[in-house]
Amino acid sequence: MTAVNDVIDLSREGEIAVITVNSPPVNALSARVREGLTEAFRKAAADGETKAIVLICDGKTFIAGADITEFGKPPVGIGLRDLEDVIECTPKPVIAALHGTALGGGLEVALCAHYRVAVPSTKCGLPEVNIGLLPGAGGTQRLPRIVGVEMALDMITSGRHVPANQCAAMGLIDELAPEGRLREAALAFARKAVAETRPLRKVRDSNAKVEAARGHPEIFANFRKANARRFRGFKAPEACIQCIEAAVNLPFDEGMKRERELFVELQKGSQSKAQQYAFFAEREVWKIPDVPVDTPTVPVNRVGIVGAGTMGGGIAMNFANAGIPVTIVEAKPEALERGLSVIRRNYVNTARKGRMTGGDVEKRMELLKGSLTLDDLANCDLIIEAVFENMDIKKDVFRKLDAIVKPGAILATNTSYLDTNEIARATQRPEFVIGLHFFSPANVMRLLEVVRADKTANPVIATAMQLAKRIGKIAVLVGVGYGFAGNRMLAQRQREANRLVLEGAMPWDVDRVLTEFGFPMGPFQMSDLAGLDLGWSKETSKSSTIREVLCEMDRRGQKTGAGFYDYDENRTPKPSPITAKIIEDFRARSGAAVRQISDEEILERCIYPMINEGAKILEEGKAIRASDIDVVWLNGYGWPRYRGGPMWYGDFIGLDKVLARMREWQSQMGDEFKASALLERLAAEHRTFGDVK
Ligand code: T1G
Numbered sequence: 068m069t070a071v072n073d074v075i076d077l078s079r080e081g082e083i084a085v086i087t088v089n090s091p092p093v094n095a096l097s098a099r100v101r102e103g104l105t106e107a108f109r110k111a112a113a114d115g116e117t118k119a120i121v122l123i124c125d126g127k128t129f130i131a132g133a134d135i136t137e138f139g140k141p142p143v144g145i146g147l148r149d150l151e152d153v154i155e156c157t158p159k160p161v162i163a164a165l166h167g168t169a170l171g172g173g174l175e176v177a178l179c180a181h182y183r184v185a186v187p188s189t190k191c192g193l194p195e196v197n198i199g200l201l202p203g204a205g206g207t208q209r210l211p212r213i214v215g216v217e218m219a220l221d222m223i224t225s226g227r228h229v230p231a232n233q234c235a236a237m238g239l240i241d242e243l244a245p246e247g248r249l250r251e252a253a254l255a256f257a258r259k260a261v262a263e264t265r266p267l268r269k270v271r272d273s274n275a276k277v278e279a280a281r282g283h284p285e286i287f288a289n290f291r292k293a294n295a296r297r298f299r300g301f302k303a304p305e306a307c308i309q310c311i312e313a314a315v316n317l318p319f320d321e322g323m324k325r326e327r328e329l330f331v332e333l334q335k336g337s338q339s340k341a342q343q344y345a346f347f348a349e350r351e352v353w354k355i356p357d358v359p360v361d362t363p364t365v366p367v368n369r370v371g372i373v374g375a376g377t378m379g380g381g382i383a384m385n386f387a388n389a390g391i392p393v394t395i396v397e398a399k400p401e402a403l404e405r406g407l408s409v410i411r412r413n414y415v416n417t418a419r420k421g422r423m424t425g426g427d428v429e430k431r432m433e434l435l436k437g438s439l440t441l442d443d444l445a446n447c448d449l450i451i452e453a454v455f456e457n458m459d460i461k462k463d464v465f466r467k468l469d470a471i472v473k474p475g476a477i478l479a480t481n482t483s484y485l486d487t488n489e490i491a492r493a494t495q496r497p498e499f500v501i502g503l504h505f506f507s508p509a510n511v512m513r514l515l516e517v518v519r520a521d522k523t524a525n526p527v528i529a530t531a532m533q534l535a536k537r538i539g540k541i542a543v544l545v546g547v548g549y550g551f552a553g554n555r556m557l558a559q560r561q562r563e564a565n566r567l568v569l570e571g572a573m574p575w576d577v578d579r580v581l582t583e584f585g586f587p588m589g590p591f592q593m594s595d596l597a598g599l600d601l602g603w604s605k606e607t608s609k610s611s612t613i614r615e616v617l618c619e620m621d622r623r624g625q626k627t628g629a630g631f632y633d634y635d636e637n638r639t640p641k642p643s644p645i646t647a648k649i650i651e652d653f654r655a656r657s658g659a660a661v662r663q664i665s666d667e668e669i670l671e672r673c674i675y676p677m678i679n680e681g682a683k684i685l686e687e688g689k690a691i692r693a694s695d696i697d698v699v700w701l702n703g704y705g706w707p708r709y710r711g712g713p714m715w716y717g718d719f720i721g722l723d724k725v726l727a728r729m730r731e732w733q734s735q736m737g738d739e740f741k742a743s744a745l746l747e748r749l750a751a752e753h754r755t756f757g758d759v760k
């Protein structure tokens with residue numbers, strides 16, 4: 068074995084050369100890897116003793132893509148396409164041996180080999196679209212030539228990882244090797260290729276599948292139509308589709324040129340920068356400076372949930388889905404029964420969509436035990452309280468739990484707003500009390516705000532973060548404060564949305580502006596969906612807000628067929644003349660000066676105060692880093708991924724512009740718009756939130 072460089076080795080087993088990549092953590096195609104591979108292939112091609120070449124990787128995965136950390140920097144060393152040409156033109160059979168996740172540039176390199184062998188646990192994919200790009204090293208031209216145009220459209224615009232057996236069925240992988248014996252199988256395949264003088268099969272020369280799609284533009288038109296909603300606002304999916312159209316309509320080399328043009332266009336745009344930022348932000352979020360990675364954790368093998376309502380039931384499903392037994396406690400039998408049947412119904416619906424089997428439903432339900440007494444939680448390792456959002460009720464539950472559950476058990480509250488320190492003080496074990504703020508529907512939303520109270524011990528924090536990963540959540544550690552991070556910023560947007568309606572905008576204007584910005588829906592449609600009567604009571608309602616008037620008229624949202632909007636039988640929202648009249652009467656009574664409000668002002672008034680609040684959260688130490696706040700908004704509130712997150716967007720717009728608008732509004736409308744000290748400082752120093760470490 069000779070080291071070609073620090074990340075590439077070249078050895079020979081008989082007449083087969085073996086080129087090994089060893090560049091943790093994911094063997095990304097850094098300049099060193101590209102350089103070493105080029106050298107290794109040149110040496111192996113020139114070695115008369117070598118009859119075939121195996122390309123294999125050490126570590127957990129075959130090459131998982133280009134090195135994203137190199138993006139945006141001046142190119143160094145040999146380009147990826149040049150390396151691919153060296154591989155594809157090697158005058159001896161090249162066999163790529165795949166394991167782990169062969170993704171992006173990694174799969175594109177494998178497509179330049181003449182053959183591909185993989186173990187069954189391998190997954191292959193071209194996920195560039197998820198970071199606002201497209202497969203820029205020939206993936207859009209080679210993949211359709213193997214798997215066909217429709218499958219290539221699906222794989223490249225979804226970025227999904229395809230299991231090896233499906234790849235083999237599509238001809239993307241030539242042979243499945245026994246698990247754990249990849250090297251041996253790849254060597255045997257290479258020897259056979261030599262013995263049988265198998266051709267140097269180049270994917271670029273295989274045109275049947277792309278030619279079959281030529282003259283059928285409807286394939287692309289139908290695909291665009293079927294996915295319009297999913298792609299809305301994103302530039303990369305459309306660019307991917309155009310590349311695949313080029314693969315169908317142009318000769319290979321011209322298709323490669325078209326791919327390059329579209330790749331460069333995306334790379335220059337802000338969307339790919341925002342999405343790459345999001346990619347790294349979601350990996351940074353797990354790093355807690357004062358909770359070292361080797362902090363001991365509490366084993367969690369049994370979970371208790373107090374409350375079987377919407378939240379309690381959804382939370383329970385997360386643990387059952389991860390195979391963790393759950394005891395779910397309610398005070399009344401009918402509430403418990405209702406809670407368990409809602410869970411079962413959710414699973415049955417999922418099974419009906421083919422995403423799980425009937426057997427899976429039963430297995431999950433067997434993990435869920437109902438109970439009417441807190442005593443049944445005595446042996447749980449973690450108990451999550453999900454009762455009514457009332458401090459006295461929560462403190463009473465914690466007091467009781469503290470006396471029942473075993474020493475060392477963790478007590479967590481799912482509160483969305485309340486003071487976790489006050490809840491912790493109701494127990495004798497404040498160091499074992501933490502907040503686990505799930506987002507509704509709790510079994511669907513990826514975000515989990517982990518709320519660190521003053522006395523929460525490090526092992527409890529480490530356990531919560533580890534458990535979040537185990538149940539498929541993305542956890543953000545936040546400090547105690549009304550609404551923590553997400554809801555605290557949402558309150559800013561909600562206040563401004565309501566105020567804009569009194570000043571002259573209609574709810575549907577505000578919703579349109581925010582959905583055009585990229586949110587899945589605007590605040591008023593959201594309110595109608597959630598129900599306008601959340602927290603409303605008939606007894607105390609006195610027509611003091613538009614929302615109260617709507618509720619008093621029984622216009623409580625989608626569920627009553629009318630709220631801010633009128634809804635038809637398909638629940639399609641329509642601007643309501645009734646609501647418009649209520650708003651006009653309100654404006655008249657309040658005497659507010661009504662004016663035409665531009666879309667730009669609507670957007671800035673809704674977003675900039677959120678950015679300012681995020682700055683306050685940062686300077687109060689209630690979030691570790693600005694990108695954590697963005698992870699909250701990307702995963703809990705539908706912030707458009709191609710705009711990075713509120714803090715990234717503030718940097719993108721320019722904090723000096725945000726500050727200027729906040730100051731202008733403060734002088735016109737009062738101190739709710741007072742800029743945070745951090746925003747003022749960064750703007751004055753021409754720095755960004757990204758600079759704050
Ligand atoms: N480049 C650089 N670093 C990467 C990386 C990459 N492509 N992928 C992962 N990392 C780092 C990551 O930041 C983390 O670092 C560590 O590896 C472990 O990652 C020309 C242009 C492979 C499925 O988009 O999907 O090829 O935090 O925590 O959960 O057409 O990483 O430890 O310091 O995610 O086991 C296309 C992106 C690139 C794949 C592994 N490829 N990666 O998941 O570990 S663009 C991708 C992933 C491209 C070509 C185009 C996942 C994974 P740290 P991790 P994991």
